[in-house]
Amino acid sequence: MIISGLILDGLAYGRLVVFCALSPRGDLNYAKMLLFEMQSPNAFSWNITIKAFSESTNTHEALLLYKQLLLSLRPDNYTFPLLFKVCSKLFLYRMGHEIFGHVLKLSFGGDIFVHNAFLHFLVSCGELDAANKVFGESLVRDLVSWNSLINGYVKSGYAKKALNMYRKMKKLGNINPDEITMIGVITACSQLDDLKLGREFHLYIREKGLNMSAPLANALMDMYVKCGVFEEAKAVFERMEDKTIVSWTTMVVGYAKSGCLDVARRLFNEMPEKDVVPWNAMIGAYVQAQRGKEALSLFHEMQSMNVNPDEVTMVCCLSACAQLGALDVGVWIHRYIEKHNLSLNVVLGTALVDMYAKCGNLAKALQVFVELPGRNALTYTAMICGIALHGDAQDALSCFQHMIDAGLMPDEITFLGVLSACCHGGLVEEGHKIFSQMTSKYKVPPKIKHYSCMVDLLGRAGLLEEAMELLESMPVEADAVTWGAMFFACRIHKHVELGERAAMKLLELDPTDGGTYVLSSNMYAESNMWHKAREARKMMRERGVDKTPGCSSIEISGNVHEFIVKDKSHYHANEIYECLFQLTKQMEVVDSLVGFTEIEMLKNLRIISQRLFNLNMDDTL
Incomplete structure (x- = not known):
C-alpha cells in the first residue's frame, strides 16, 4: 500500500483496518497500530476495532480505545452498546454508569439501541431495581427492552416478577x-412448577406460529420435566429437528432425577455427543439411587471416552465410594484431584471427609478435615457422622462443640450424627440433653430418625419402659426402623412382653418381613418359651414368608466383592467356605473356654465374616 500510494486512500486503509480486526487471519494489535497511524480515522474504524477487542481475550483494551477515541472524535450510537457489552462482561458497574453519563451528555439517551444496551448491562450486573427504574422512566421501549427485564428477573430467580412484567407488556x-x-x-413457569400456565404459553406458541428454536424447545422440555410431565417433554423432544446437547441432557437429567434410571441410561447411550454435564447427571442419579457400583462403572467409561471430570463428577464418585466402601477408588480420586490441581473447596473437601470416614480410614478423614482451608456446617456434619460411625462418642461430641464454637448452625443431619454417637457410646444423659436442645436451643424439629436414635439409645441402656413411652408419644408415626430398634433392645434384655408389642407393630407395618418372624422365634427361644418360638416359625411358613438373605461386601484392590448368605457363586467360594469352617471351629474352642453367649458369638462371627475374604485373598494371591 505504501509503494502504490494506497496508504493515502482512506477507504482502502479503512478496509485494511477492518480486515486486521475481524478476519480470523488478522492481527488485532496490528489493527490497533494502523488505527493510531491513520490520518483521520472515522467512527466506523474505531467501532470495528473496539468491537474486535470486546470479543477477544483482551477485552479491557476496548475501554482504553474508547478513551483514545474521545481525544479526537465524537462516539456514535454504535459505540456505546459495544462499551456496555464490555462492562457487562467484566462486571464494571461503575464504569458502565460513567459511560451512561457520556450517553446523556452527548444526547444519545433517546436512542433505543443505546437505551437497550444500557438496560441489558444493568440486568447482567444483577442491578434489577436500577434496571426497572431506568425502564420505567424511559420514553422509548420496544420488545427488546421488555425481554431484557423479563429474562433478567428469571435469571435472578424472580419468576413472579417476570410474569408480572409480561402481563404489563401484554396489557x-x-x-x-x-x-x-x-x-x-x-422458564419462570418452570421455576414456579406452574404446569397450567406453562401449557398456556405452549399453546400460544403453536397458535401464533412462533419459531420453535432449539432454546425455546429446550425451555419447554425443562418446564415439562420439572413439572413431572415426561410424555409432553418427550413429545417436544421428538419433534425437534436439530436436537442440541442441551436437549438431550434435559431429558436425561429429568428421567434420572425422577428415578427412571433405565430410560435415562437409554437416552444417555443414544446421545450423539456428550460433555461433562450428562455424564455427571447419570453418575449422580446412580448415586442417589444407591447404585454406587454402576456409578463408578460409568465413571470409568467416562474416562475411557477422554471426558475430563469436574468438581461435580468427583463429588458424585466419592459419594459412590462411600456407599460401597471402595477405599482404593476413593484414594485414586483424591490423587487425581491433587495431580490436576483441582480446587479443594469446601464441597469437595466434605465429600473426601465423608468417603474416608465411611470407608474405614478415620485418620485420613481427620487429616483432610484439619487441612481444609475452610469448613462449613456440612463439613463438620460429615466429620461428626464419620466419628460416630467408628463408635467414638466423646470425640463426636467434641467435634460438635467445636462446630458450635465456630458459630455454625447444626442441621437435622448433624443431630442425627451426634445422637448416633451417644447411642453407640451409651451416653444416655448427653443424648437426652442434645435431643432436648434440638428444639429449645437450635429450633430444629426432631424427625422420625432422631426419635429412632433416642429409642435405640434408651433401649440399649436397658431403659425399655422409657423407650416405649417415647416411642408411643412421638408426634409422628413410628416406622419399622424405630420399632425394630425397640424390638432388638427387648430381645437383648429379654423383655418378652414389650418385645411382643414391638413385633406386632413390625408385622403390621410389613407382614412379609421374614426377619421379624425369625427374631421373634429367637427371642422366645432365648427365654425358653419353646412353644411360642415354634408358633412364630409356623406362622412364617403358613404365610409363605421367606427371610431375605443377608448381603455384605468388601473391597480388594479396587474391586468390590459382594456375598450373600449360602451363595456359592463366587469364584473363590470353596476356599472361602473352608476358611469359614476352620474359623468357626476355632471360635467354638474359644467359646468353650471363655463362655461367650450366643449373641456375643454371633457378633464375633459377623466381624470375622467381614474380614474373611481379605484373609483368604492374601493367602491365595
Whole structure:
C-alpha cells in the first residue's frame, strides 16, 4: 500500500483496518497500530476495532480505545452498546454508569439501541431495581427492552416478577411476544412448577406460529420435566429437528432425577455427543439411587471416552465410594484431584471427609478435615457422622462443640450424627440433653430418625419402659426402623412382653418381613418359651414368608466383592467356605473356654465374616 500510494486512500486503509480486526487471519494489535497511524480515522474504524477487542481475550483494551477515541472524535450510537457489552462482561458497574453519563451528555439517551444496551448491562450486573427504574422512566421501549427485564428477573430467580412484567407488556397491546419472551416466561413457569400456565404459553406458541428454536424447545422440555410431565417433554423432544446437547441432557437429567434410571441410561447411550454435564447427571442419579457400583462403572467409561471430570463428577464418585466402601477408588480420586490441581473447596473437601470416614480410614478423614482451608456446617456434619460411625462418642461430641464454637448452625443431619454417637457410646444423659436442645436451643424439629436414635439409645441402656413411652408419644408415626430398634433392645434384655408389642407393630407395618418372624422365634427361644418360638416359625411358613438373605461386601484392590448368605457363586467360594469352617471351629474352642453367649458369638462371627475374604485373598494371591 505504501509503494502504490494506497496508504493515502482512506477507504482502502479503512478496509485494511477492518480486515486486521475481524478476519480470523488478522492481527488485532496490528489493527490497533494502523488505527493510531491513520490520518483521520472515522467512527466506523474505531467501532470495528473496539468491537474486535470486546470479543477477544483482551477485552479491557476496548475501554482504553474508547478513551483514545474521545481525544479526537465524537462516539456514535454504535459505540456505546459495544462499551456496555464490555462492562457487562467484566462486571464494571461503575464504569458502565460513567459511560451512561457520556450517553446523556452527548444526547444519545433517546436512542433505543443505546437505551437497550444500557438496560441489558444493568440486568447482567444483577442491578434489577436500577434496571426497572431506568425502564420505567424511559420514553422509548420496544420488545427488546421488555425481554431484557423479563429474562433478567428469571435469571435472578424472580419468576413472579417476570410474569408480572409480561402481563404489563401484554396489557399495552402494541407489542407482541417473540420466542425470546417465551423462553423467559416458560422458564419462570418452570421455576414456579406452574404446569397450567406453562401449557398456556405452549399453546400460544403453536397458535401464533412462533419459531420453535432449539432454546425455546429446550425451555419447554425443562418446564415439562420439572413439572413431572415426561410424555409432553418427550413429545417436544421428538419433534425437534436439530436436537442440541442441551436437549438431550434435559431429558436425561429429568428421567434420572425422577428415578427412571433405565430410560435415562437409554437416552444417555443414544446421545450423539456428550460433555461433562450428562455424564455427571447419570453418575449422580446412580448415586442417589444407591447404585454406587454402576456409578463408578460409568465413571470409568467416562474416562475411557477422554471426558475430563469436574468438581461435580468427583463429588458424585466419592459419594459412590462411600456407599460401597471402595477405599482404593476413593484414594485414586483424591490423587487425581491433587495431580490436576483441582480446587479443594469446601464441597469437595466434605465429600473426601465423608468417603474416608465411611470407608474405614478415620485418620485420613481427620487429616483432610484439619487441612481444609475452610469448613462449613456440612463439613463438620460429615466429620461428626464419620466419628460416630467408628463408635467414638466423646470425640463426636467434641467435634460438635467445636462446630458450635465456630458459630455454625447444626442441621437435622448433624443431630442425627451426634445422637448416633451417644447411642453407640451409651451416653444416655448427653443424648437426652442434645435431643432436648434440638428444639429449645437450635429450633430444629426432631424427625422420625432422631426419635429412632433416642429409642435405640434408651433401649440399649436397658431403659425399655422409657423407650416405649417415647416411642408411643412421638408426634409422628413410628416406622419399622424405630420399632425394630425397640424390638432388638427387648430381645437383648429379654423383655418378652414389650418385645411382643414391638413385633406386632413390625408385622403390621410389613407382614412379609421374614426377619421379624425369625427374631421373634429367637427371642422366645432365648427365654425358653419353646412353644411360642415354634408358633412364630409356623406362622412364617403358613404365610409363605421367606427371610431375605443377608448381603455384605468388601473391597480388594479396587474391586468390590459382594456375598450373600449360602451363595456359592463366587469364584473363590470353596476356599472361602473352608476358611469359614476352620474359623468357626476355632471360635467354638474359644467359646468353650471363655463362655461367650450366643449373641456375643454371633457378633464375633459377623466381624470375622467381614474380614474373611481379605484373609483368604492374601493367602491365595
